[in-house]
Amino acid sequence: MNASEVFVKALENEKVEYVFGLPGEENIDLLEALRKSKIEFVLTRHEQGAGFMADVYGRLTGKAGVCLATIGPGAANLITPVADANLDRAPLVAITGQAGTLRMHKESHQYIDVVSMFKPVTKWNTRIERADMVAEAVRKAFKLAEAEKTGATHLEFPENVAEETCRRPELFEVRKVRRPAPDYKAVNTALELIKKATKPLVLAGNGAIRKRATKQLRIFLDKTGLAVCNTFMAKGAAGYQYDFNLFTIGLQSRDHVTCAIEEADLIVCIGYDIVEYSPQFWNPEGKERIIHIDFQPAEVDYWYNPEVELVGDIASTLWELNERIGESLPKGRGEFALRHRQRILADIHQYDQDASFPIKPQKILHDVRAVLGGEDILISDVGAHKMWIARMYIVHQPNTCIISNGFAAMGIALPGGIAAKLVYPDRRVLTISGDGGFLMNIQELETAVRLGTPTVNMIWSDGTFGLIEWKQQNKFGHTFGTRFGNPDWVKLARSYGAVGIKVKKGDDLQNILKRAFRSKKPVVIDCPVDYSENVELTKRLGAPVCPI
């Protein structure tokens, strides 16, 4: 067997179902081996699309998504989604072709040092310099990508190595590695702190929805009756029906939920990832008492200084807390959250019946929620719409609302939706993008049509980079460098062979969505949005008076 054949056998050994990618002269041996395998090669129209598909696949399954590009320009195009996966903690393995090892020491066509380029955007990467390295390198790439914190790894596969005969083709058995449990004394200290606090509040982050932690988290909440909120990426960690659920925190300004944090006397951070949301926003004085429960020790940060750290597998940590927490807990300690929850729900439902046009963000999300089922998936792009989705969209189960909030790269939604549909063909998948982000990866609409993945893709159109205008308005009172023209989205969608629909009234969206989901093709919905609500929200939150 040659190295490429061993490589593909190693991917099969890792139970890889899809390789998302784009060919080049330097990876055709690997493609040839893929052609003969059970793995489906998903051809994309830009490497960025391939990377985002692998990224979302990784988030939804917990298994590394795989993307493939060629030398130089192909590899460079992968950088953004690979960085996105790494900071969003999505397991991903990127493979890039390369010039032969006999021309790397000199100036040569399309050659750049790709291994160095990928170093800062991955947990680990290497060049496969000999065919006999393949089995080890592939196993290591998957092992590290899927180990907590999950993230991206990268393998470079030079073209002459790809065709070399392999003398060591034996593969590794993929064995599950147990994650360590937290220190017993640290658990004792945490239990004492939780028992003594009068208004403890759980802050669930991205880690709380990985590795089956959600189940134990929900048991923990039921047992303790603590108030809870979640970051953007942990939406759905706690149940909607749970009375003391304060939903999502994450704006860079104060919000109703920050009032609850101010009132709380202990913050139990579970899987909270500082990269997602700086503690400076919720702990500006640095005075909160904090318990840190995570796969890894806490970052050293002025605003995040935990009294105790429970480092280890989050599900086992919560299991242990649940076993030992006993029945003697004081009752009613989540109740302070009720009046905050009331204000949050009033805010969420304020425009449920509004029929104005262009449509307010709150009303769009109300209509989306009314149409999507609890298991259906919403994938957000990055922009003002993401803030609204995070803040207003109610989620019942983890991983049913995918938001990129670590690296926060625009352009993830459309390709991400394709991956979601491949993972869950029976669920409805809706993507929401701004008109800026949607055009960044529009080419993947052809991929969706070709694959027959009927995602519904909604564009909140306003002809601007809305989030940037929002910030500029807040800071300078005017906007600059943010306005653009749009194509006719309906005609554009149709030219790709997709369905195009334009929303023309404020009370028609639910019908349009239902119609779109009945279609067997990818759909693009052009939905004009009323972003005057952005600045209105800032005004409302500018000086929130917290209810005491």
Ligand SMILES: Cc1ncc(C[n+]2csc(CCOP(=O)(O)OP(=O)(O)O)c2C)c(N)n1
């Ligand atoms: C690839 C990339 N480029 C630039 C940014 C910075 N950025 C964040 S949000 C945003 C504006 C998004 O505009 P649009 O897609 O129209 O969505 P809206 O804010 O209007 O909802 C920009 C430029 C980014 N996050 N990612």
